[in-house]
Every structure is written in C-alpha cells, then in structure tokens.
Amino acid sequence: MTDGNYVDGSYYFYAPNKGAPIFFALAFAASGVLHFWQSYHYKFFRVTALYSFCCLLFTAGFALRIYGAWHYDDLDPFIASICLVYAAPPLLELANYHVLGRLLYYAPYCSPLHPGRVLSTFAFFSAIVEALNGWGASYTANQSLSRGEMAAGHALVKTSLVLQLFVMACFVVLAVEFHRRCARANVAGKRGVRGTLVTLYASVALIFTRTIFRVVEYFGVADLRWGPGMDVGGISPAIRYEVFFYVFEASLMLANVAMFNVRHPRRYLPEKYTVYLALDGVTEVDGPGWKDPRAFWLTVVDPFDLGGLMRGRNMRMDRFWEAGGGDGAGGGRKGSAAVLSANTFRCKDPHHLAWLRSLVSTYYGHGCSPTWKIPTHLVIPAMCSAIYMEEHRGRIVPLAVGIAYSTPMFNTPKSKVY
Numbered sequence: 001m002t003d004g005n006y007v008d009g010s011y012y013f014y015a016p017n018k019g020a021p022i023f024f025a026l027a028f029a030a031s032g033v034l035h036f037w038q039s040y041h042y043k044f045f046r047v048t049a050l051y052s053f054c055c056l057l058f059t060a061g062f063a064l065r066i067y068g069a070w071h072y073d074d075l076d077p078f079i080a081s082i083c084l085v086y087a088a089p090p091l092l093e094l095a096n097y098h099v100l101g102r103l104l105y106y107a108p109y110c111s112p113l114h115p116g117r118v119l120s121t122f123a124f125f126s127a128i129v130e131a132l133n134g135w136g137a138s139y140t141a142n143q144s145l146s147r148g149e150m151a152a153g154h155a156l157v158k159t160s161l162v163l164q165l166f167v168m169a170c171f172v173v174l175a176v177e178f179h180r181r182c183a184r185a186n187v188a189g190k191r192g193v194r195g196t197l198v199t200l201y202a203s204v205a206l207i208f209t210r211t212i213f214r215v216v217e218y219f220g221v222a223d224l225r226w227g228p229g230m231d232v233g234g235i236s237p238a239i240r241y242e243v244f245f246y247v248f249e250a251s252l253m254l255a256n257v258a259m260f261n262v263r264h265p266r267r268y269l270p271e272k273y274t275v276y277l278a279l280d281g282v283t284e285v286d287g288p289g290w291k292d293p294r295a296f297w298l299t300v301v302d303p304f305d306l307g308g309l310m311r312g313r314n315m316r317m318d319r320f321w322e323a324g325g326g327d328g329a330g331g332g333r334k335g336s337a338a339v340l341s342a343n344t345f346r347c348k349d350p351h352h353l354a355w356l357r358s359l360v361s362t363y364y365g366h367g368c369s370p371t372w373k374i375p376t377h378l379v380i381p382a383m384c385s386a387i388y389m390e391e392h393r394g395r396i397v398p399l400a401v402g403i404a405y406s407t408p409m410f411n412t413p414k415s416k417v418y
C-alpha cells in the first residue's frame with residue numbers, strides 16, 4: 001500500500017497494489033462459477049442468476065484494476081474498472097429483493113403486499129439507482145472533464161447513494177414487518193422462513209456498511225481535483241489509502257456473494273413459487289399462486305393497490321392458503337415432500353385420506369394409477385386399521401383409526417389419487 005501521498009500521474013491518487021486485485025478477481029470468478037452451477041443444479045436461475053452476473057462484473061472490474069496497477073496513468077481502464085465495481089452492489093440489492101419476494105410467496109398469509117410487486121417495484125428503483133450511479137461514476141472518474149461536467153457527475157452519484165440508502169431502508173422495513181407477521185403466525189422459526197431471513201439480514205448489513213463507506217468517501221472527494229503539489233492533509237484517509245477500498249468495498253462484497261454460496265436460497269425455499277407453507281407450519285402445498293389482474297405498469301407505481309382499496313377491491317380476497325391442506329386439523333403429510341394441490345385436495349379428499357386409498361389400491365394389485373378402480377365386491381368388506389402419526393404441540397401422538405371406504409367412493413370412474 002502507499003504512504004498516503006499523491007502519486008504523480010495516478011488517477012487512483014495512489015499507486016494501486018498489484019497483488020490484491022489478482023486475489024479478488026480470482027475469488028469473485030470462483031464464486032460466480034459456483035453460483036452458476038448452483039443455479040443450474042437447483043433450477044433456480046430466475047431467482048439467483050443475478051449473483052453470477054454480479055460476480056462477472058466484479059471479476060471484470062478487478063481484472064482491469066490489475067492492468068491499472070501497472071498503468072495507473074491510463075484513463076480508460078480506470079473509468080471502466082470504477083464503473084464495473086460500483087455497478088455490482090446495487091444489483092446485489094436487487095437479488096435480495098428477488099429472494100424476499102420468493103419468501104413472501106412461501107408464506108403468503110404473512111405478506112404485507114403482493115409478493116410479485118416486491119421485485120417489480122424495487123427493480124424499478126434499482127434501475128434508477130443503477131443508471132444514476134453508472135452515469136455519475138463515468139463523469140467523476142474522468143478528471144480531464146470540465147468542472148461543470150464533473151459537478152453534474154457528483155450530483156448524480158450523490159443522488160444515487162441517497163436513493164440507494166432509502167430503498168434499502170424500505171426493504172428492511174418490509175422484511176421486518178413480514179418477520180413480525182410470521183412470528184404472530186408461529187412460522188418465524190421454520191427453516192424456510194428463518195434461514196432465508198437470517199441470510200437477507202446479513203446481506204443487507206454488509207451492503208449497508210459498504211454504502212455508508214461510499215457516502216463518506218464520496219462526499220469527502222466530491223470537490224477535489226488532485227495533482228502535483230497538492231496539500232493532502234485535508235483529504236480523507238478513505239481516499240488516500242487503498243486499504244479502505246479493499247476492506248469496505250471488495251471484502252464486504254466478496255463476503256456477501258460467498259455467503260449466498262454457502263446459504264443458497266434454494267436450500268430453504270421450494271423451486272416453484274406456487275408452493276407455500278401451509279398454516280400448520282409443516283406441510284408445503286402446491287397452490288394456485290397469488291395473481292394480480294392489474295396491468296404491469298400499475299403494479300409498479302401502486303404495489304399496495306391503494307386505488308383498488310379506495311374502489312372497494314381487495315387484492316387479498318383470494319385467501320387460497322385457507323382452502324388447502326395442512327391446516328392443523330390433522331390433515332396432510334408432514335415435511336417438504338408433502339406437496340399437495342390445494343384446490344383438488346379440498347374437493348377430492350376433504351378428510352385427508354388419500355394415503356389410505358393408495359394403500360388399499362396397492363394391496364389389491366391395482367397400483368396408484370390416477371385411473372384405478374377397485375371392484376365393488378372387494379371394497380365393501382374392506383376395513384383398514386392404521387396408526388396415524390399426528391404431530392401435536394411438538395409431541396408424536398399415535399391415534400388408532402378404523403376407516404371404511406364406501407362403495408361410491410371407490411367405484412367412481414377415473415377417480416384420482418392426490
């Protein structure tokens with residue numbers, strides 16, 4: 001690292017370290033390759049593809065910084081490196097918004113707003129932040145521009161940083177409110193909810209710390225134009241010493257992407273957004289999903305459907321989670337493998353006895369085909385006894401139940417097993 005003095009001809013202010021950018025370029029490349037493989041392996045590209053893309057931006061940015069470490073007086077690689085490195089963190093925030101939206105789909109009865117609106121609304125603001133940040137960074141990094149052009153660039157970057165903090169604060173408020181509702185519904189401790197929220201909170205803390213550093217750094221350098229013979233005594237150490245960049249920018253963002261390698265969202269959330277956690281907190285149900293009939297642009301500008309509420313339309317009238325299985329009344333199989341269809345489960349098997357029908361069918365040699373049909377003379381005398389293991393208040397309670405299926409239930413043509 002440097003001694004804090006200006007290096008003649010350097011656009012970085014100092015002579016950049018030659019080893020650090022190599023390490024971070026390789027580290028981000030490795031994390032990006034792993035993210036790509038995880039997205040393919042978990043079939044979760046729609047949610048986690050941004051992590052691979054952000055790692056690609058960081059890798060390219062630090063690769064250019066490697067070149068800049070030997071050619072710190074070359075302007076074009078310097079501008080490109082700054083733009084690439086500073087463009088990635090807002091996209092990592094956008095990835096967090098996508099993960100939170102998928103989490104709201106997973107527990108829809110606790111969602112403060114339509115889950116799909118989390119991504120569309122926050123993506124809209126993130127696009128503004130990204131545009132302002134990239135445009136402003138390209139202006140401020142070029143010290144050969146006029147003072148008026150650089151002042152415009154400074155204003156753009158300042159606006160993007162303040163807006164970024166505001167959007168991040170809104171995200172935290174939304175996540176905390178969702179967490180509070182999950183606690184009231186007794187599902188906050190479930191693995192899918194708790195694991196995802198812990199990861200998001202940690203990611204927000206890392207990105208927030210990085211953004212605060214950027215605010216302090218940028219507001220301290222906004223009006224500076226360094227050159228030979230300048231007085232460095234009044235310049236912030238965040239500008240004079242490269243170590244601050246690697247601690248608060250590179251290391252924090254590497255920790256963020258690596259954390260999502262270890263705590264990948266697919267480890268906690270189902271692949272399909274229509275699969276949600278039932279009200280019993282154990283069963284996962286494949287439901288119809290939460291639909292929004294409004295136009296896309298309207299969902300962006302009015303995510304809470306305030307216009308609909310004023311006209312008497314309630315977007316939460318379709319409470320499909322109350323119609324599915326796993327409502328705590330002794331129904332549904334337990335665990336992530338018990339993914340059931342909410343609508344057909346309610347209509348075809350109101351007493352949650354599909355497992356018994358499948359058992360009888362297999363016993364009589366008819367398998368579990370959706371179109372099986374047991375002869376009447378075999379079904380009428382059938383009386384099946386089983387031990388039904390029901391989870392109740394943390395204890396496993398054996399309940400001996402005797403169930404007789406009537407002739408119409410078994411003799412209905414093309415009846416299905418769900």
